[in-house]
Amino acid sequence: MNEELVQKLKEVFSKNGVSISEDDRDMSIDDFFGMDSITYVQILNQIASDFGIKINDADLLSGDLTTFNNILQFINQKQMTNEVR
Amino acid sequence: MKYSRHITPYNEFWMNCILNSAYSVATGFEDSYSAAAYLNNYSYTSWGAAIDIEFMTPTIEVLDYSDHWENFVLSAVIEKETPVFFKNPHDFLPDLQKIISEGEIVKLNVDLFYWLPKNIAWNRFHMSHYSIINGFDAETKMYSVLDDDVDGYGVHTIPEDRVVQAFMNSYAMTELAGEIPHAYIYSIRKDIEPFRMDKSEIIKHADRLIEELSVFSFDDLWNFKDEHKDNMDEYIRISLIGVNIIENRHIGNELLINKLADLKLIQAATYESMKHYAKSLQKGWKLIKQVFINNLVSENKDINVDLIRNKANEMLDMEKKMWLTIVEERDMKLENKESKRGVTS
Known part of the structure; x- marks a missing residue:
């Protein structure tokens, strides 16, 4: 996984008061201290803005964007799809 | 702050303002009733929005509490809610303070538009409901209130002028004046059997x-x-x-x-x-x-x-x-x- 991407994503979480260690990367985001639905959605919006991707209703409802690593994978896939297009 | 009674907000999960208030009161007298809130005595239903009655949204409604209180599980603790019509509603604070001083638990009709800054209705739309007021400080002119906002159901301390403004604009003082009570007092049973799950x-x-x-x-x-x-x-x-x-x-x-x-x-x-x-x-x-x-x-x-x-x-x-x-x-x-x-x- 691109380390630059990892650091950039960590920064988004950090700006929202969530520090991500290596052990946290597969942990459910719901379990992070102070994480409520509003903060979670705000983080996703920040990610969409910073990485130039769109997170739509179907992406959210899939229930896949629940860990740091899953979000990382999602960004990768979205960016690759954009590049192909 | 002079309290009628210290009340711990019932916060295990959110039902609605009426039920979380009632469970907060009931569990203060008999804590086994916190488990009564878990009962699956509910139905899915839909309601028209306050801002547009034709816009229908789904919700869950607990059975009996609104139309057959005597059948509702909390009737074993709260016998009834006694309606209160203030003698002089335009100068209601002395009556309200007297009720609290006598140790009664009272809920007052308030317009949520003026009530809690983090409530969904604050400065957005007018909607009245009854909010528990369990204490006041005559010197600082502050009131202790139990109610919900985006942070859940909790205790708030609010100034007297806001209590007055929210009450004077409530349904009980405006469009439903004379039709609905200004407030209710919870009547608590003397002998309360603990709750048993059936x-x-x-x-x-x-x-x-x-x-x-x-x-x-x-x-x-x-x-x-x-x-x-x-x-x-x-x-x-x-x-x-x-x-x-x-x-x-x-x-x-x-x-x-x-x-x-x-x-x-x-x-x-x-x-x-x-x-x-x-x-x-x-x-x-x-x-x-x-x-x-x-x-x-x-x-x-x-x-x-x-x-x-x-x-x-x-x-x-x-x-x-x-x-x-x-x-x-x-x-x-x-x-x-x-x-x-x-x-x-």
């Missing part, structure tokens, strides 16, 4: 819910229209009220399942299966809630309602399976009894 009641409601969930549908609900576009955030906020109640009910359902297991009223396999469903239901409804929140915070309000409805209908099917699990456990026990009788006869 498994047969849970199964009776599970049977009912299975039938109801088979016919309930979200297809005509969240009926966003093009003409809502300019006011979309308000419609989303209204939708979130009901979704939040449904999501919270599944937190209540998990608490119920844990309680049944603690009391050894269900088998381990039934517990594991129901717990799995309850967790998945919480997750599914949380995702629906997050989709609404996402549309609220995003510039683009192009909400995919069909997708949300499909997910919600999927959740109904899952909930039906959860209740079937406990019903099937009962049916299996009955079958075993029957077959034992067959062997012995």
